Amino acid sequence: MFSKKIALSLLGVLGLSANAHAHDFIDVAGFPGWFNDAMKREGALDEPSELSLPELGIKSDVLGELSLADTDTGTWYYTIDIGSDVPMECWVFTEYDGTANSMHGISQMGLESAETLNKKALSGQFNFALDVGVVGTTAYAAYDTLYHLGEGDQKVAGLMKAMAAETNDSLQVCLHNELGYRETFKQAFVAFIQAFDNAKPTNAFYQTAYAWRINGIPVGFSRESYAKDEDGDVVIESSLSMLVPVDANSVARTDSFSNSWSMPDGALINGQQYTIENGVMASTYRIDYKDEKWEVAGKIQNKDIAATLEHSKWLQSEYGNYLSIENLRNSDATRDTFFMWSPDADPTSALEVSLDKTDSSNTFQLNMSLFTFLFEIDDNNAPVSGTIDYGVMKMTLDQMVSIGTPKLP
Amino acid sequence: MKRLITFLVLAYCAQVGAQSSPTFAQVSLSTDINVSEPLPSRVVLTAWSKTPQKHAQALADNTNVTVLDRDEQSLTVAISNNNAYQGTFLPAQLAPSFVIDFDEKATQPFISGFTPSKDEDIKAQIVEYVSGYITEPSYVHGFNFASTVAQQRSGDCTEYAVLTAALSRSKGIPAKLILGMVVVQYPHGLYAYGHAWSEMWVEGQWHTADAALYNDGAIAKFYLPSSEVQNESLAYSRTLMESMASMPSKITAFQRGDDYQE
Numbered sequence: 001m002f003s004k005k006i007a008l009s010l011l012g013v014l015g016l017s018a019n020a021h022a023h024d025f026i027d028v029a030g031f032p033g034w035f036n037d038a039m040k041r042e043g044a045l046d047e048p049s050e051l052s053l054p055e056l057g058i059k060s061d062v063l064g065e066l067s068l069a070d071t072d073t074g075t076w077y078y079t080i081d082i083g084s085d086v087p088m089e090c091w092v093f094t095e096y097d098g099t100a101n102s103m104h105g106i107s108q109m110g111l112e113s114a115e116t117l118n119k120k121a122l123s124g125q126f127n128f129a130l131d132v133g134v135v136g137t138t139a140y141a142a143y144d145t146l147y148h149l150g151e152g153d154q155k156v157a158g159l160m161k162a163m164a165a166e167t168n169d170s171l172q173v174c175l176h177n178e179l180g181y182r183e184t185f186k187q188a189f190v191a192f193i194q195a196f197d198n199a200k201p202t203n204a205f206y207q208t209a210y211a212w213r214i215n216g217i218p219v220g221f222s223r224e225s226y227a228k229d230e231d232g233d234v235v236i237e238s239s240l241s242m243l244v245p246v247d248a249n250s251v252a253r254t255d256s257f258s259n260s261w262s263m264p265d266g267a268l269i270n271g272q273q274y275t276i277e278n279g280v281m282a283s284t285y286r287i288d289y290k291d292e293k294w295e296v297a298g299k300i301q302n303k304d305i306a307a308t309l310e311h312s313k314w315l316q317s318e319y320g321n322y323l324s325i326e327n328l329r330n331s332d333a334t335r336d337t338f339f340m341w342s343p344d345a346d347p348t349s350a351l352e353v354s355l356d357k358t359d360s361s362n363t364f365q366l367n368m369s370l371f372t373f374l375f376e377i378d379d380n381n382a383p384v385s386g387t388i389d390y391g392v393m394k395m396t397l398d399q400m401v402s403i404g405t406p407k408l409p
Numbered sequence: 410m411k412r413l414i415t416f417l418v419l420a421y422c423a424q425v426g427a428q429s430s431p432t433f434a435q436v437s438l439s440t441d442i443n444v445s446e447p448l449p450s451r452v453v454l455t456a457w458s459k460t461p462q463k464h465a466q467a468l469a470d471n472t473n474v475t476v477l478d479r480d481e482q483s484l485t486v487a488i489s490n491n492n493a494y495q496g497t498f499l500p501a502q503l504a505p506s507f508v509i510d511f512d513e514k515a516t517q518p519f520i521s522g523f524t525p526s527k528d529e530d531i532k533a534q535i536v537e538y539v540s541g542y543i544t545e546p547s548y549v550h551g552f553n554f555a556s557t558v559a560q561q562r563s564g565d566c567t568e569y570a571v572l573t574a575a576l577s578r579s580k581g582i583p584a585k586l587i588l589g590m591v592v593v594q595y596p597h598g599l600y601a602y603g604h605a606w607s608e609m610w611v612e613g614q615w616h617t618a619d620a621a622l623y624n625d626g627a628i629a630k631f632y633l634p635s636s637e638v639q640n641e642s643l644a645y646s647r648t649l650m651e652s653m654a655s656m657p658s659k660i661t662a663f664q665r666g667d668d669y670q671e
Contacts, residue, residue, distance in 0.1 A: 214433060245432050246548035246565075253549070278549050301557045302515075303507070305643060346644040370650040391458070391656040392603065393433050 022131035022182075023217045025245065026146060035157065041180030043083025045187055051078075051195050053092065056170055060195035063188045064088065082188050086178040090192055096171040097276045098255020099141050099241040100220065103164035105279060106173045110160050111147055114177060120150035127245045128159060132211045132218040134400040135190050136197035139209040139221040140165035142186070143243055143251065163189040166239075167196035203227045206404040208382060210397045212242065219244045220254075221400065226319055228408060233269060234262040234319045253278050256344075264408055266320020273343055285343040296347050311350035315341050322406035324355050325364060325381040333357075345370060380405045431548050431565070436590060436601040436656075440663035444599040448629045451666030453477065455485045456590070456633060456657035463655055467636050470496055471615075474633060475669075485662070487669045488592075488631040492617035498583035498610045506641035509586075510556045511575040519559035519572070520579045531582065532609050532616050539573045540623035552649060566605040569621035573607040577618070583610035584618070586638035588652045592660070593622070594629040601660045603653070606632065633657070 028036060048061040053076060065081035074094035079087040089110075096102045115122050124147065131142035142163040149156050161182065164173040172193060176185040206226040212219050220242030227235045238258050243251040253276075260271030272286040285298035294309035316324070316338040324336045334357045339350035345368075356365045358374075364383075366373040375386030375397070382402055388395040438454075458464055461484040468474045468486070472494040478485040505512040511520060519542060525534045545563035553561065555575035558568040570586050577584035584607050591604040606619040617632055636652040638645065 217432075247431050250547065250549055252551070277551060282551075300643075301554050303510075303554070303556075307643070344646060345650060346647040348643045351647075370647065371654050389459075389658075390654055392436050392658050 022129040022142060022144070024129045025127045025248070035179065038179035039159075039182075041084070043181055043184040045082060045184060045191075048191075049080075051192070056092070056094075056168075056196070057199045057201075058195055060198055061191075062195055063191035080174075080188055080192070082176070082181060082184050084176070084178050084181045084184070086176065088174055088176045088185055088188055090172060090174040090189075093171045093173070094169060096166075097279065098239070098257070099139075099164045099166050099171065100243045100253040100255050101276050101279055102171055102255075103141060103143060103162050103173050104243065104251065104253045106164075106175060107143060107145060107160055107162040110162070110175045110177055111145070114147070114158055114160070115149060118149050118156065120154065120156065122147060122149060123151055123155065124148040124249075126248055127251060130218050130243060130245060130251075132221045132400075134209055134221075135165065135193040137200070137202075137207050137209070137401050137403055138165050138167045138193055138197040139211075139223055139241075139400060140189070140193060141220060141241060141243060144182075161185050165193045165196075166241075167193065168200045170196065172196060204404065205409050206380075206382075206402075206406040208402045208406075209400045210383075211400050212240075213396045213398070214244070214393050216396075217245065222397075224318065226404075226406060229261070232264060232408075234264065234317070234408065236260045236262060236271075236318050238318060260317060262317030262319040266317055266323040268315040268317040268320070268341065271317075271341070275344075283343070285347050287341055287343075294341070294350070296341075296343070298343070298347065300347075305347065307348040309341070309348065309350055311339055313339075315339055315350060316353070319406070321355075322381055325377060326407070328355060328357050328364070329361070329377075329381060378402065380407075382406055431602070434603045436603060436658065436660055438592065438599060438601040438660040438663055440599070442664055444594065448594050448599075448631075449665050449667045450491070451487055451489045451669055452592070452631055453485065453487045453662070453664050453666045453669060454592070454633075454660050455483050455662040457483045457659045457661065458635075458655055458657045460655040464635055464657075467634060470494070471634060483661075486633065487666050488633055489666075490629060490631055492632065493614045495613060496610065496615045498615075501641075502583040502585050502610070503578055503581065505575075505578065507643055508554050508638075508641040508645050509571060509575045509578060509584075510554055511579040513554075513556035515556040516559045516575060516579075520576060523576055523580075525580075531580070532611055532618055535573060535576050535580070535582075535609070536618050536620045536623050539569060539576060539620035542572065543569060543620075546621075552646070566621040569619075570605045570607045573609075573618050573620050577607065577609045584608065585615075586641075587632075587634045588636050588638060588649070588656070589632060589634040590657050590660075591619075591622070592631040592633070592663070593625075593627045595625075595627055599663075601657075603656050604632075 045063040049066045051062045052059045067079050069079050070077040076092040078090045082088050126146045128146040129144040145160040147158050159179045161176045174189045204225045204227045209223045211221055222240045225237045229235050240256045242254040246252050256275040258273035261269040270288045274284040275282045283300040287296050293312050296307045298305050337354045340353050342351050354367045363376050371388050373386050373388050375383040378384045384399045386397045461479050464484050465476050465479050473489045473491055475487045523538050547563050548565045550564050552567050555571050558564050558572045574584035588605050592601045608615045609618045635656050640648040
């Protein structure tokens with residue numbers, strides 16, 4: 001019989017093998033031998049233990065020895081013994097900023113705890129690694145920080161590993177503050193997230209997630225979910241979480257969420273979006289069609305905004321983009337043009353977009369005056385990979401998961 | 410796919426406030442000259458971008474930069490480190506805007522804290538004040554308005570430029586935001602970065618005013634503007650993205666411009 005232990009191990013392996021490797025910023029080859037020896041350590045995740053969180057409908061086995069250490073309203077704090085000196089810590093939140101902001105915040109809190117425990121001040125911190133991946137249908141991000149405490153002969157080094165994912169309406173953040181144990185931590189995290197991913201209810205007819213990279217560095221992920229509502233319209237939920245390594249020591253954090261509704265033909269009905277940057281609510285926007293006009297309201301950097309778009313006709317939804325691709329693919333036409341509302345570019349006007357077929361049947365080009373996105377599609381007419389050249393930066397998007405078909409059933 | 414628009418105005422900045430080097434701002438620069446020797450007051454370089462024609466048009470009024478050659482992929486220019494050129498200003502370059510919001514209540518403590526001496530160069534005093542006002546140089550910010558920067562006192566080149574323009578306009582001095590590239594010679598080497606700065610109109614001339622690189626220990630600096638941020642309304646982000654998309658992706662044939670004759 002296929003034992004639970006083997007299944008969990010396989011789950012970890014498959015979860016890891018499905019994703020690209022982390023991008024390491026620091027080459028430790030030149031570091032002292034003791035450091036490299038410590039970095040090679042891994043733990044043994046032999047025994048599973050049960051994670052039971054009835055409030056969120058979770059009851060599943062995870063890797064390592066899990067204990068509920070503390071709980072408060074909407075927050076659960078676990079420790080997981082993964083065979084290292086220091087246990088892995090995991091938090092579950094029902095109220096949070098987002099994967100990028102919350103993970104960074106918890107990681108910084110971990111550094112403060114390390115200062116307190118060691119009675120030494122933080123004397124340096126460096127981006128050590130970034131990663132993005134997927135567990136089932138759940139995208140995750142990882143951010144490791146190499147840090148120093150104290151000065152001179154008293155200086156000590158540590159590695160704060162952090163991983164986070166958002167499943168349904170909760171956020172999971174895990175930390176491990178010890179040199180080495182990178183794969184062990186990742187396997188235990190994947191198993192922890194799998195417990196939430198398995199319990200994730202969905203009525204979506206299409207879900208997808210993309211890994212975002214700049215010059216090959218994984219900087220975040222985007223997610224999209226499409227479901228049919230009781231009126232037969234399409235409910236679209238999308239989000240973007242990014243940790244951009246802006247220098248050797250810090251990452252810029254962005255979490256953006258949007259909800260919108262689309263007619264079955266791809267016409268936008270209404271939508272809203274908010275973005276949190278570096279722990280601060282940076283913007284909120286809403287668009288509605290009233291009296292045959294598109295009305296926009298919101299706030300950016302604490303300033304209220306209200307505007308009526310000059311464009312009063314069809315705005316294409318994200319769902320409509322998939323229909324455009326399908327229509328182009330199945331016709332002799334080579335171009336489709338439409339207007340979209342993209343508040344990140346300009347909340348007060350519609351953005352003209354064109355979609356072009358290329359010579360290859362599965363390669364398309366999206367032109368937005370701001371840039372060109374060249375992408376390949378799969379059999380479902382969904383982009384599987386794409387590229388934007390932007391000055392010195394080359395951004396690539398790679399599909400990590402695709403469940404269903406981007407077309408109303 | 411709408412999410413593609415959520416692009417990065419992040420980290421397109423030269424090293425500010427003694428911070429470590431920005432990850433994505435550095436532009437590759439190739440040259441055959443000895444970069445350990447002091448550079449002359451003029452250099453020649455070839456900037457590669459997707460829109461050299463647009464770039465050339467943006468440089469038309471800037472007599473610090475002379476376009477020597479252009480093809481479909483690159484622009485060869487001579488750049489002087491004079492950092493001033495003749496010009497006129499528009500009324501909007503004196504007025505508050507959505508981005509340069511020096512009229513906001515939150516900006517007032519910053520403005521009132523500036524008490525210039527009448528005997529000294531106003532431009533230099535503004536740059537020095539802004540440089541000191543931002544106490545937490547950081548690349549994590551995207552593009553903050555003057556009122557936000559004035560409160561947070563943190564930022565990178567775009568925040569320094571926005572605050573410089575705000576203070577300048579508040580004192581009745583026309584100012585504008587410029588995006589482009591700067592080539593900086595430090596004792597340890599020669600570097601090219603994407604960058605943002607402001608220009609102030611003083612006594613009939615536009616002067617480069619760069620609080621981000623104030624007192625940075627550079628031996629020489631050469632500014633190559635790509636575009637001016639002309640739209641300071643709510644559509645500023647679109648303008649920034651369009652500007653940044655046309656920034657140089659690399660610099661080649663960097664050479665001394667001693668022999669160049671205007």
